[in-house]
Amino acid sequence: MPTPSLPLNPCTRQGVLAALLCSSLAALAPVHATETEHLGLRVLPATKPLAIDGDAADWDLSGGIFACGDVENQREQFAMWAHASWDADHLYLLARFRDPTPLNNPGQVEGDYGFAGDSLQFRVIVGSGDQARGSHWTCWRGRDGKTIMDVAYGVKFDQGALKDAQTKGAQQAFRIAADRSGYAQELAIPWALIAPAGFKPSAGAAIRLTFEPNFTVGTNGRLTVKELFAPGQQVDRVFTFMSPQTWGSATLMGVGAVAPAPVRLSDRREFAVHLDGGMPVVDWTGLVKQKTLAGHKKISFTMPFDGYISLNILAADGSVARQLLNTAFYAKGAHEVLWDGLTTFSWRDPGEPVPAGNYTWQALVHPGLGLSLVGWAANSGSAPWDGPTGKENWGGDEGLPISAASAGDRVLLGWSFAEAGKAMVACDLDGAVSWKHSRQGMSGCTQVASDGKYVFGVNGSVYRIALADGSYVPWPGRDSPDLAPKDLLDSAQHAKIPDEISALAANGGTLVMAVAKGDALLVVDAVSGALRKVISVPAVTALAARDATHVYASSNHDGVVLVDTVTGQVTPFAAVKDVWGLACDASGGVYAAVRGGAQQVVV
Structure with missing residues (x-):
């Protein structure tokens, strides 16, 4: 210059x-990112039961608070108004989201964690002292339109769970804004599901409450906001779920139509709120100053x-x-x-x-520092990160490739653990990713098998997904994709056969689970999930299906046997020791992965 x-x-x-x-x-x-930080919420009385339909028309919105993680830049895109009401039977919540891609959570309620995308999480404590009852709620709508209100009880997640509180009288409804600038989520929660026995709500009573609205960013990204905190406490926006001392106070009011409270920011600035046609409006004058x-x-x-x-x-x-x-x-x-x-x-x-x-x-x-991509290592995907198609990244990011199977022109690969990555990858014979999957959040896929229609993976339990697209396929009558020995055996059998799957095989509508510590093979109908037979085979660590009625098994690392899954007959097949992996080809060839000193594949 x-x-x-x-x-x-x-x-x-x-x-x-x-x-x-x-x-x-x-x-x-560049303007800073300032969070909202409210220190109290007024829960207004419902003069009559609210209709749970996603419409805010019957709500008194004067007591709401505004939640946003970056008011300077995101208040019109990723934000939420939180409102609460009460009567003798219910706590009502209304979340009015500002979201450019409303209700696009990529998960399925049968098996995914809702907080990975568009959802409302809230944490509540009702009562005090030894009688206090805490619970963590995750309420959302999946990509197929199904809804769920998942509850984990106990402040420390140690008092049981309820997969879907809608089965116990809780209600929720969603409504997308006409201009698609966001959506409303309306909930009615019976006090019986969140309060200790004998609790009767009354004006002046206070409960502990904190909100965590989540937003889907792109196709699989997540943005989360934390709101409603206790005064005098160090705010924890990372591990809020583990910091009940920071959860805010919500007071049950005796009257409604209150004067709207100002929006409070984490830097202690406040911005006035007024009602326009019953809707709260913020005066942001002075928010950004040059x-x-x-x-x-x-x-x-x-x-x-x-x-x-x-x-x-x-x-x-x-x-x-x-x-x-x-x-x-x-x-x-x-x-x-x-x-x-x-x-x-x-x-x-x-x-x-x-x-x-x-x-x-x-x-x-x-112009500032920039980056130019030169390449990457230890990732076989078309990019080492998740992209818009959902097919770019490759495998687990915190584990090793540990399992494999094939089904037609698909190859299925499993990793021992994944957090940001995915524990299972389905690709074609050239390695191009067809789909990726993880069984909820941080997970692994220690075993994988397919019968040509379904894919079965092991992450503690056996879970079932569709070979075509990796979507969950719940077992009939269970509303869950998971299946474990405890679900198949009576108490006497389960006492001897633990829930530790050591190998899997599948073919022609038959699924075989090996439990090495129980010296057992469990033969299961791959469609219905019904147990067909329990066969005693010592310490099976590898399986391969020859056809719909026979599997090869590595027994006790002392040799390979052929098992008839219909009759239960076990026949010695090959005296190959220390076999940790088995596979079959279409012509009848058997491949055994041998550890120890050999470190070879024996055919």
């Missing part, structure tokens, strides 16, 4: 110092792009008299800043008036 001359007349230190102390010296910069330098010498410059500028003022001898701007952000275009005539300041020294004379300035500008 040019170095214009700045003639400077004598000035008094007192006058310059006064100008310095009464102004902010921060240059223009900060400028104070002074009397103008310096004009033009930014060639949105970026950062460092500007020094130079004395006649070329020395730096003042570092005026230090990596300050400015938008493309013309700008003007002021210099107060002082030298560079520090926290110890406010700066000294410079001598009278001619000064010039020089500046360095740049």
Whole structure:
């Protein structure tokens, strides 16, 4: 940039110092992300039972609070108004979401965690002392339109669970805004599901409550907001579910139509709220303020792009008299800043008036640091991150590839553990990803098998998904894709055969589970989930299905046997020891993965 001359007349230190102390010296910069942080919620009385239909028309919205993780930038895109009401039988909640992609949670209620996308989570404690009852709620609608209100009881998640409170009288309804700028989620929760025995709600009573609205970002991304906290406590927006001492207070009011409370931010600023046609409206005046330098010498410059500028003022001898701007952000275009005539300041020294004379300035500008992708390692996907198609990333990010199976032109691969990645990948014979899957949040897939229609994986229990697209396929009558030995055996059998699956095989509508610690094979109907037979085979660590009625099994690492799953007959097949993996081909060949000193595949 040019170095214009700045003639400077004598000035008094007192006058310059006064100008310095009464102004902010921060240059223009990208606006900050400030969270909302409310310290109380008024639960207004319902004069009559509310219709749970997703319509806010019958609600008194005067007591609501606004939740957003970045009010400067996201208040119109990722935010929520939270309202609460009560009567003798129910706690009512209304969440009015601002969301550019309303109700696009990618999960299925049968097996996924709702908080991975559009959902409302809230945590509540009713009662006090030893009689207090805590619960964690995750309420959402899946990609197929099914809804669920999942509950985990106990502040420490140690008092049982209810898979869907809708089966016990809880209600919820959703309604997308006409302009698709968001949606409403309305809930009615019987006090009996959240309060201790004998609790009777009354005006003036208080409960502990905190909200966690979640948003789907893109196809599989997640944004979460935390709102309603206790005063005097260090706010925990990361492990809120583990920090009940930070949960806020919600007071059951005796009257409604209250004066709306201001929106409170984490920096303690407040913004007035008024009702317009019964709807709360925030006056955001003053939310974002442009900060400028104070002074009397103008310096004009033009930014060639949105970026950062460092500007020094130079004395006649070329020395730096003042570092005026230090990596300050400015938008493309013309700008003007002021210099107060002082030298560079520090926290110890406010700066000294410079001598009278001619000064010039020089500046360095740049658009900011950038990244250029060169490549990546340890990931066989088309990109090492999740992308818009859901097929870019590859495998588990916190484990090792540990299981494999094939079904026609599909190859199924399982990883021991995944958090951000996926524990199971289905790909074609060229390695192109067809779909990816994880059995809820952080999980693994230690065993995998397919009968050509379904895929069976092991993450503790056996779970079932569709080969075509990786969607959950619940077992008939169970509303769950999971199946474990405890679901198949009577108490006497289960006492000897634990819920630890050591191997899987599937073919022609038959699923075989091996339980090495129980010396057992469980033969299961792959469609109905019914137990057909229990066959005693010592310590099976590998299985491969020859056809719909026979499997090969590595027994006790002492050899491979052939098992008739209809009759239960066990016949020695190959005296190959230390076999940890088995597979069959279409022509009848059997492949055995041998560990120990051999480290070979034996055919």
